[in-house]
Amino acid sequence: MRILVLNGPNLNLLGTREPSVYGTVTLADIETILRQRAAQLGAELDFRQSNHEGQLVDWIHEASGRWDTILLNAGAYTHTSIALRDAIAGVGVATIEVHLSNVMARESFRHHSMIAPVCRGLISGFGAQSYLLALEAAVNIKVV
DSSP, rough: EEEEEOOOOGGGGGSSOOHHOOOOOHHHHHHHHHHHHHHHOOEEEEEESSSSSSHHHHHHHTTTTTOOOEEOOGGGGGGGGEEEEEEHHHOOOOEEEEESSSSGSOGGGGOOOOSGGSSSSSEEETTOOOOHHHHHHHHTTOOO
16 A cells, blocks of 8 residues: 655644644654654555645656555645645545644634545544544554
């Protein structure tokens, strides 16, 4: 199983950005944990981050035929990006939406996801464990 992990804007600041909301785990820490678990599960992983919407769209386009599943933490683009929604819908690669915080317990503008309707599932609110849960779902549930 080949899994592409995409991280959106400001996730490069994890560990120092609003630790009361996002904790002190860095994106590099999450990548290390995810790679270790992926190896145990026999999954191949590519882990990327960009603050640029167009770069995320390009990576989603490239996923078609190359990756079995996308784990996507689109950050704030979750709530605003029709471009990401259309890219996910257009490539036909199963996508799992991932969030560290419980977006429904936060500001009201975070309660709507533009991408959720075209994702296979959503995991939110478990900190770095959200990524591990998404990985487990991708491998064990055979997300398609």
